[in-house]
Amino acid sequence: MQLTAIAIDDEPVALAVIRAHAAKVPFLDIRGYYTNAFEAMEHLQREKIDLLFLDIKMPDISGLDFLISLPEPPMVVFTTAYSEHAVQSFELDAVDYLLKPFSFARFLKACNKTENLAQLKQRSPAPNADISYIFVKSGYEQYKILLDEILYLESAGNYVTFVLKDKKLLSRVTMQEALTLLPAAQFTRIHRSFIVANNKVDKIDRNAVYIGAEMIGIGSAYADAIAKIL
Numbered sequence: 001m002q003l004t005a006i007a008i009d010d011e012p013v014a015l016a017v018i019r020a021h022a023a024k025v026p027f028l029d030i031r032g033y034y035t036n037a038f039e040a041m042e043h044l045q046r047e048k049i050d051l052l053f054l055d056i057k058m059p060d061i062s063g064l065d066f067l068i069s070l071p072e073p074p075m076v077v078f079t080t081a082y083s084e085h086a087v088q089s090f091e092l093d094a095v096d097y098l099l100k101p102f103s104f105a106r107f108l109k110a111c112n113k114t115e116n117l118a119q120l121k122q123r124s125p126a127p128n129a130d131i132s133y134i135f136v137k138s139g140y141e142q143y144k145i146l147l148d149e150i151l152y153l154e155s156a157g158n159y160v161t162f163v164l165k166d167k168k169l170l171s172r173v174t175m176q177e178a179l180t181l182l183p184a185a186q187f188t189r190i191h192r193s194f195i196v197a198n199n200k201v202d203k204i205d206r207n208a209v210y211i212g213a214e215m216i217g218i219g220s221a222y223a224d225a226i227a228k229i230l
Contacts, residue, residue, distance in 0.1 A: 001027060001115065002027055002028075003027055003051050003111070003114060003115060003118060004029050004030075004047075005029065005030045005031065005049055005050060006031055006032040006034065006043055006044070007022075007033050007052075008040045008052070008054050008055060008058075009035065009053075009055035010035050010036075011035070012035060015035065017102075018030070018053055018079065019033060021104050021107040025111050031047065031049065036060075037060060041066070044070065048074075051075045051095075052067075052073070052074050052075070052076045052077070054067065054079065055078075056078055056080040057080060057081070064088060068092065075095050075118070077097070077110045078096070078097045078098065079100060079102070080098070081099065081100040088221070091221040093179075095110065095113055095114050095117060096109075096110035098110055131183060132147055132148070133146050134147065134181045136171050137171055138170055145162060145164065147186060147197075149164045150163070150164055150187075151164065151196075151197060151200050151211050151212070152196045152197060152211055152214070153194065154193055154194055155193045155194075159172055160174070160175060160178045175192070178195065186199070188225050188229050189222055190222050191217055191218060191222055192222075193219075194216050194217075196216060196229070197211075198228070204226060204229065206218075209226070
């Protein structure tokens with residue numbers, strides 16, 4: 001499938017590197033290169049895109065704040081010379097985090113991850129679809145999971161554990177990929193490592209939600225999502 005994208009970086013040299021790499025990726029169509037984040041925002045208001053290559057350290061607004069400001073953000077790959085923002089970037093559901101200077105091979109890996117995620121979203125049910133189960137791969141097998149059996153999901157690296165009423169199932173997917181499998185109206189991400197089933201939450205306080213005897217902390221970046229459960 002073809003992915004449309006734009007790239008934002010206040011350094012023209014960095015944009016030139018992305019342009020050179022992107023020219024070698026057949027499924028990538030970059031529609032604009034911007035050194036000014038606010039001009040890029042105008043592009044996003046005019047045209048829906050699939051992917052955003054985004055620098056973090058910029059003079060007028062940081063890439064993190066820029067992404068937070070978007071009401072319906074596309075998939076994002078951060079491109080930066082600073083490693084200290086990696087955790088926060090993944091809390092914002094970044095597909096990847098490229099440390100400058102990055103090779104074409106590393107750039108291509110990020111693009112492939114994005115394409116795989118886009119294909120998964122394309123195959124996933126619509127957000128309001130009336131579905132009662134999903135299939136989840138664990139090892140070499142595909143397992144049917146009833147949505148009503150899911151209590152919560154917990155991630156560890158590129159693996160997610162589906163915690164069910166009577167068992168646990170480990171799958172090699174990211175949290176972003178897991179989210180695409182689940183109906184948005186029934187499940188809420190409350191932490192970079194946790195997704196909960198809304199109707200299984202027994203109690204909520206300022207810092208955590210409770211499912212039976214399990215206490216699950218609320219991540220600072222996800223505090224606004226609690227309103228969806230309520």
